[in-house]
Amino acid sequence: xxxxxxxxxxxxxxxxxxxxxxxxxxxxxxxxxxxxxxxxxxxxxxxxxxxxxxxxxxxxxxxxxxxxxxxxxxxxxxxxxxxxxxxxxxxxxxxxxxxxxxxxxxxxxxxxxxxxxxxxxxxxxxxxxxxxxxxxxxxxxxxxxxxxxxxxxxxxxxxxxxxxxxxxxxxxxxxxxxxxxxxxxxxxxxxxxxxxxxxxxxxxxxxxxxxxxxxxxxxxxxxxxxxxxxxxxxxxxxxxxxxxxxxxxxxxxxxxxxxxxxxxxxxxxxxxxxxxxxxxxxxxxxxxxxxxxxxxxxxxxxxxxxxxxxxxxxxxxxxxxxxxxxxxxxxxxxxxxxxxxxxxxxxxxxxxxxxxxxxxxxxxxxxxxxxxxxxxxxxxxxxxxxxxxxxxxxx
Amino acid sequence: xxxxxxxxxxxxxxxxxxxxxxxxxxxxxxxxxxxxxxxxxxxxxxxxxxxxxxxxxxxxxxxxxxxxxxxxxxxxxxxxxxxxxxxxxxxxxxxxxxxxxxxxxxxxxxxxxxxxxxxxxxxxxxxxxxxxxxxxxxxxxxxxxxxxxxxxxxxxxxxxxxxxxxxxxxxxxxxxxxxxxxxxxxxxxxxxxxxxxxxxxxxxxxxxxxxxxxxxxxxxxxxxxxxxxxxxxxxxxxxxxxxxxxxxxxxxxxxxxxxxx
Numbered sequence: 319x320x321x322x323x324x325x326x327x328x329x330x331x332x333x334x335x336x337x338x339x340x341x342x343x344x345x346x347x348x349x350x351x352x353x354x355x356x357x358x359x360x361x362x363x364x365x366x367x368x369x370x371x372x373x374x375x376x377x378x379x380x381x382x383x384x385x386x387x388x389x390x391x392x393x394x395x396x397x398x399x400x401x402x403x404x405x406x407x408x409x410x411x412x413x414x415x416x417x418x419x420x421x422x423x424x425x426x427x428x429x430x431x432x433x434x435x436x437x438x439x440x441x442x443x444x445x446x447x448x449x450x451x452x453x454x455x456x457x458x459x460x461x462x463x464x465x466x467x468x469x470x471x472x473x474x475x476x477x478x479x480x481x482x483x484x485x486x487x488x489x490x491x492x493x494x495x496x497x498x499x500x501x502x503x504x505x506x507x508x509x510x511x512x513x514x515x516x517x518x519x520x521x522x523x524x525x526x527x528x529x530x531x532x533x534x535x536x537x538x539x540x541x542x543x544x545x546x547x548x549x550x551x552x553x554x555x556x557x558x559x560x561x562x563x564x565x566x567x568x569x570x571x572x573x574x575x576x577x578x579x580x581x582x583x584x585x586x587x588x589x590x591x592x593x594x595x596x597x598x599x600x601x602x603x604x605x606x607x608x609x610x611x612x613x614x615x616x617x618x619x620x621x622x623x624x625x626x627x628x629x630x631x632x633x634x635x636x637x638x639x640x641x642x643x644x645x646x647x648x649x650x651x652x653x654x655x656x657x658x659x660x661x662x663x664x665x666x667x668x669x670x671x672x673x674x675x676x677x678x679x680x681x682x683x684x685x686x687x688x689x690x691x692x693x694x695x696x697x698x699x700x701x702x703x704x705x706x707x708x709x710x711x712x713x
Numbered sequence: 714x715x716x717x718x719x720x721x722x723x724x725x726x727x728x729x730x731x732x733x734x735x736x737x738x739x740x741x742x743x744x745x746x747x748x749x750x751x752x753x754x755x756x757x758x759x760x761x762x763x764x765x766x767x768x769x770x771x772x773x774x775x776x777x778x779x780x781x782x783x784x785x786x787x788x789x790x791x792x793x794x795x796x797x798x799x800x801x802x803x804x805x806x807x808x809x810x811x812x813x814x815x816x817x818x819x820x821x822x823x824x825x826x827x828x829x830x831x832x833x834x835x836x837x838x839x840x841x842x843x844x845x846x847x848x849x850x851x852x853x854x855x856x857x858x859x860x861x862x863x864x865x866x867x868x869x870x871x872x873x874x875x876x877x878x879x880x881x882x883x884x885x886x887x888x889x890x891x892x893x894x895x896x897x898x899x900x901x902x903x904x905x906x907x908x909x910x911x912x913x914x915x916x917x918x919x920x921x922x923x924x925x926x927x928x929x930x931x932x933x934x935x936x937x938x939x940x941x942x943x944x945x946x947x948x949x950x951x952x953x954x955x956x957x958x959x960x961x962x963x964x965x966x967x968x969x970x971x972x973x974x
Contacts, residue, residue, distance in 0.1 A: 331848055331851075332845065332847055332848060333816055333843045333844060333845075333848055333851075334843060334845060335772070335773045335842050335843060335845070335866075335868075336842075336845050336846070336866040336867060336868045336870075336871060336878075336889060337868040337869075337870050337889060337892060337893075338870075339845050339846075339847070339868075339870070339871070339874065340870040340871065340872055340874070341870065479779060480769065480770060480783075485770065486770075489770050489772050492772050493772060493773075493775075493893075493894050496773070496892060496893055496894060497892055497893035497894065498892065499870065499892065593821075594820075595817045595820055595821060596815075596816035596817050596820050596843070596844075596851070597770065597815075597816070597817050597843075598772075599843070604817070606817065606821060608821065609791050609792055609818060609821060609822070610768075610817040610818040610819070610820060610821025610822065611768065611769040611786065611817075611818070612769045612770050612817070
């Protein structure tokens with residue numbers, strides 16, 4: 319952390335309209351209070367265990383390992399959590415906190431719909447009103463998740479401004495929050511936005527690497543050589559990285575969505591193509607033009623289709639503690655099919671970006687080396703759009 | 714820092730009058746019309762004019778100004794083109810001019826370079842809604858160095874922070890009338906009068922009320938409890954509808970608001 323509050327080096331901060339400041343400061347105060355509160359932590363752990371189904375498995379991908387002929391590959395199975403992704407970890411923490419703060423209504427943005435589904439689920443569980451904001455383009459490519467959210471009792475608002483994707487869904491949720499902050503909590507879905515969100519969401523997600531560390535030590539008696547995760551905003555990645563940051567021997571690799579390629583304008587690779595800027599409440603890297611207009615990014619994965627990256631990742635990248643690599647649509651789709659056919663596990667197209675990179679580096683590594691891929695979500699939601707991508711008609 | 718903003722407020726105060734601050738988005742419908750609109754609004758009685766630098770993602774704006782931002786960007790408006798326009802305008806007018814924009818266009822341009830350019834062309838201040846009090850040191854040094862006022866905002870939710878903000882405010886204090894984003898509203902039913910009273914106890918900074926003021930009646934009501942009113946979306950709406958032909962209509966509208974105050 320830097321000298322200022324809520325900073326990771328120079329990144330982070332609280333760049334938000336004055337109207338939101340009091341709500342964000344209240345949130346910070348409440349979070350700091352409950353973070354160390356034994357009862358809150360017990361309730362949170364209980365939800366993770368008995369509702370989300372944690373701990374998630376650390377699965378040895380034996381067939382994939384044999385096929386690639388290099389490092390041993392393990393999958394951290396966040397896809398097996400209730401609602402099908404790591405998103406539930408953060409959502410349960412924030413919903414519980416919101417409830418303690420006396421809020422009665424939850425709002426959230428969603429890209430692929432995983433965060434929206436998790437939020438709608440938690441709101442139902444805790445008897446709170448719930449509204450989700452989702453870009454029009456994403457409601458079309460993730461229609462199944464829209465229906466799931468509605469089934470869970472949430473109202474889904476289609477966002478038609480800007481590029482009609484995740485960035486615009488965040489804009490609209492912020493606008494909604496400014497209009498109604500007294501009874502409403504905004505459950506941000508990633509380690510982005512103004513402080514305390516990047517810190518708080520990371521804390522709720524760090525359970526991933528906490529479990530992972532114990533599980534790998536039990537299975538192998540040593541730490542992994544490499545941990546790989548996909549990065550949009552970066553919540554599953556920070557969750558998978560966090561407990562290893564001080565373990566210098568563990569290489570941390572974030573996979574960004576390179577869309578049609580890093581040199582093609584249709585990509586969302588923020589570290590590869592972005593520069594420092596200020597947007598969505600934080601200072602971090604953003605894909606933008608020379609005048610600071612936020613770029614209309616693209617990825618086949620609605621969940622990685624975001625022009626920024628969490629400020630903690632910007633810091634880990636600058637300090638070279640983690641590296642961020644671009645993975646294209648084509649590589650991700652290939653990995654999506656590969657994992658389905660090799661291990662019988664259909665990964666989310668987001669997570670498939672991490673699988674793709676593991677596939678690339680595993681053969682070059684030694685057999686006694688270990689790669690852990692954080693399999694952040696399951697791919698049922700993507701089946702229709704991958705079929706479309708492949709030109710297969712399944713309707 | 715002697716500047717046009719302070720001079721206008723002290724002059725109005727001497728005459729027992731209130732300031733009318735008007736807003737338009739630069740480059741909507743095009744740069745040339747923006748320049749003409751500035752002069753027309755001045756002629757109609759505006760005391761200070763805010764020009765929005767369009768941004769791809771204006772999160773503090775309602776649907777009307779979002780539309781103006783999108784049109785201006787689609788029309789090719791850039792910060793450099795607006796600086797050039799202001800430079801030309803300054804040959805014709807001495808009215809205080811402010812830029813309203815978001816942090817990223819300034820940051821990307823280079824903070825130092827941006828403020829130096831403001832000074833060079835005659836921009837008196839900037840309003841940056843996503844830079845609250847706690848983050849104002851992001852731009853403060855550069856603003857001070859080039860004599861550009863960094864306008865502070867307070868909102869109905871500011872609570873005790875309002876006083877702290879007022880004590881360090883420059884130019885005038887932008888008082889956000891109600892929760893939510895910019896845009897016209899039927900009612901402004903917050904504690905804005907109390908908020909201004911609270912501020913006045915600790916500071917003599919002029920207070921101008923904005924967000925949702927679209928009718929002469931609202932302008933009159935808000936002017937009676939403050940030192941000025943800010944009208945934006947109602948004007949931008951006229952520009953959205955009438956484009957290049959909006960100049961006369963905007964002028965008449967601003968005259969009507971002014972005469973009510």
